[in-house]
Amino acid sequence: METLLSAPPLLDSPPPAREASPGSRQQRGVSHPRVLSIAGSDPSGGAGIQADIKAISAHGGYAMAALTALTAQNTTGVHSVHVPPVAFLAEQLEAISADIDIDAVKIGMLGTAEVMTVVGDWLARTRPPVVVLDPVMVATSGDELMAPAARQGLLRLLESTHLVTPNILELAVLLGQPQAKNFDEALGQGLQLAAAHGVAVLVKGGHLPGEECLDALVQHDGTVEVFTAPRVDTPNTHGTGCSLSAAVATLQAQKGDWAVSVRHAKSWLSVALETAHELNVGEGAGPINHFHALWDSAAPTLDAFSQQLWQECEVQREAIFGLDFIKELAAGTLHSDHFAYYLAQDALYLSTYSRVLARASALAPTEVEQKFWAGGAQNCLEVELALHRDWLSHYPTDMRQGPVTKHYVDHLQGVAFSGSYGEVVAAVLPCYWLYAEVGRVLHQDYLSFSGEHPYGTWLATYADDDFAQATETAVAIMDAAARRGSAREREGMRAAFAHSAQYEVDFFAAPHSFFDGWAAKSAPIGALGD
Numbered sequence: 410m411e412t413l414l415s416a417p418p419l420l421d422s423p424p425p426a427r428e429a430s431p432g433s434r435q436q437r438g439v440s441h442p443r444v445l446s447i448a449g450s451d452p453s454g455g456a457g458i459q460a461d462i463k464a465i466s467a468h469g470g471y472a473m474a475a476l477t478a479l480t481a482q483n484t485t486g487v488h489s490v491h492v493p494p495v496a497f498l499a500e501q502l503e504a505i506s507a508d509i510d511i512d513a514v515k516i517g518m519l520g521t522a523e524v525m526t527v528v529g530d531w532l533a534r535t536r537p538p539v540v541v542l543d544p545v546m547v548a549t550s551g552d553e554l555m556a557p558a559a560r561q562g563l564l565r566l567l568e569s570t571h572l573v574t575p576n577i578l579e580l581a582v583l584l585g586q587p588q589a590k591n592f593d594e595a596l597g598q599g600l601q602l603a604a605a606h607g608v609a610v611l612v613k614g615g616h617l618p619g620e621e622c623l624d625a626l627v628q629h630d631g632t633v634e635v636f637t638a639p640r641v642d643t644p645n646t647h648g649t650g651c652s653l654s655a656a657v658a659t660l661q662a663q664k665g666d667w668a669v670s671v672r673h674a675k676s677w678l679s680v681a682l683e684t685a686h687e688l689n690v691g692e693g694a695g696p697i698n699h700f701h702a703l704w705d706s707a708a709p710t711l712d713a714f715s716q717q718l719w720q721e722c723e724v725q726r727e728a729i730f731g732l733d734f735i736k737e738l739a740a741g742t743l744h745s746d747h748f749a750y751y752l753a754q755d756a757l758y759l760s761t762y763s764r765v766l767a768r769a770s771a772l773a774p775t776e777v778e779q780k781f782w783a784g785g786a787q788n789c790l791e792v793e794l795a796l797h798r799d800w801l802s803h804y805p806t807d808m809r810q811g812p813v814t815k816h817y818v819d820h821l822q823g824v825a826f827s828g829s830y831g832e833v834v835a836a837v838l839p840c841y842w843l844y845a846e847v848g849r850v851l852h853q854d855y856l857s858f859s860g861e862h863p864y865g866t867w868l869a870t871y872a873d874d875d876f877a878q879a880t881e882t883a884v885a886i887m888d889a890a891a892r893r894g895s896a897r898e899r900e901g902m903r904a905a906f907a908h909s910a911q912y913e914v915d916f917f918a919a920p921h922s923f924f925d926g927w928a929a930k931s932a933p934i935g936a937l938g939d
């Protein structure tokens with residue numbers, strides 16, 4: 410009999426990564442995907458198919474469930490497990506796929522090798538466009554939910570899986586290695602598993618100690634994306650793994666991007682953990698609050714607030730790309746005086762912007778966010794300003810503060826002085842977000858530019874991955890602040906964001922306005938005023 414930790418054979422050469430079948434719904438994206446959970450039942454409702462159905466529904470999916478096993482369990486432990494005849498599972502699966510187009514499958518507790526064979530055969534025949542496998546082995550309570558001998562069956566199932574979501578114990582068992590002692594070791598194991606089986610791996614670090622709960626999405630080609638969330642101080646973690654994987658499967662069918670799906674699911678899970686105590690279920694590890702967004706209908710869900718603000722600043726985004734400054738910068742025809750003016754104003758702006766980021770750091774509710782903003786403030790001074798000064802040494806120019814710069818920094822400082830944390834975050838965000846968008850587009854244009862470009866080295870640094878990542882974090886922080894805040898605070902955030910977005914347009918327009926003569930025009934400062 411195999412023990413849990415004996416070594417599985419690694420494949421000699423990695424199989425090709427699995428792709429969704431052509432023209433599949435995964436590629437098109439469906440708003441209400443039909444998601445099938447193949448898992449065990451938890452009658453206390455926190456884990457297994459019950460958790461999956463809630464997680465799928467909470468994300469707008471149509472949930473279906475085929476039962477592999479029935480457990481008698483509650484929040485304190487698993488009392489017994491009953492596995493119905495596998496022929497009956499095969500019938501359930503057949504009944505569903507004969508009638509219904511399945512957009513995604515989430516697989517949870519399978520229990521025995523026979524169950525795995527039935528599921529593997531069915532997957533090989535039906536080839537659903539999204540398959541997420543949560544390799545359930547042990548419940549939160551410590552009770553075993555998989556026969557040790559079934560591990561080989563699990564490895565074979567990886568052949569039909571797009572994403573596998575092991576916790577650190579499950580990852581070690583799948584590889585036949587000792588359990589990782591820290592996140593770096595777990596990441597190394599995730600890379601091995603992904604490469605050996607040509608599958609994407611979501612390494613979950615929830616069981617490792619630390620203030621942060623780290624997860625990493627590891628692709629079979631070695632690409633890694635790390636996701637982090639503050640550890641919620643709660644005993645109510647029953648069903649976190651089930652719920653996360655079911656949410657990711659649903660989101661993947663909607664969005665067609667694993668990293669986006671994991672980010673959304675993790676952010677949803679954090680609030681479900683934070684509000685789990687409101688449910689008051691059981692004496693042990695209670696369930697998470699799957700429907701927190703539905704039940705608190707006044708609060709925006711996930712990224713709804715940032716998406717709304719992004720749409721609301723469409724006029725400003727279009728205006729930026731229509732400006733002579735941006736068009737000429739992209740084409741390489743921008744006059745060096747205009748470029749120098751922009752650099753000088755940006756340098757002046759950044760030194761105040763850094764102070765406002767430091768204010769966000771001072772107001773931040775968690776150490777992680779405090780560090781994030783402090784890092785941004787430092788980066789502004791050390792990296793960005795140094796870069797500007799270096800460029801400015803080649804383009805001497807007037808270093809006096811221009812009118813747009815003055816209005817923009819006055820606005821930021823006003824919010825920093827009297828605004829809430831959410832308002833300060835919303836005020837500083839357009840500088841990240843619109844700059845990242847401009848950078849992305851200009852960098853793309855630059856890559857297709859043939860010949861010598863006078864601003865080539867500047868544009869080459871424009872689309873910086875770290876900056877794009879920081880922008881995503883800043884957006885997520887704003888969404889979290891919006892969810893926590895009152896409707897009144899969200900109005901303040903919306904106004905702060907809108908003013909800054911308009912000043913971004915004016916800022917890019919300022920060099921031409923300056924050289925064309927301010928006096929000849931009506932003052933081109935923010936249409937919204939400040």
Ligand SMILES: Nc1ncnc2c1ncn2[C@@H]1O[C@H](COP(=O)(O)OP(=O)(O)O)[C@@H](O)[C@H]1O
Nearest residue numbers: 576613614615616622623624639640641649650
């Ligand atoms: N206390 C917590 N606070 C925030 N996130 C958590 C907490 N515990 C677990 N998570 C997250 O829940 C998910 C499940 O992780 P984990 O507990 O490692 O797996 P499993 O539930 O399968 O044992 C991961 O995204 C992990 O980061």
Ligand SMILES: Cc1ncc(COP(=O)(O)O)c(N)n1
Nearest residue numbers: 449450456457548549648649
């Ligand atoms: C039927 C069933 N499936 C899975 C789990 C694991 O869930 P968790 O590890 O999150 O408690 C469980 N306890 N019961």
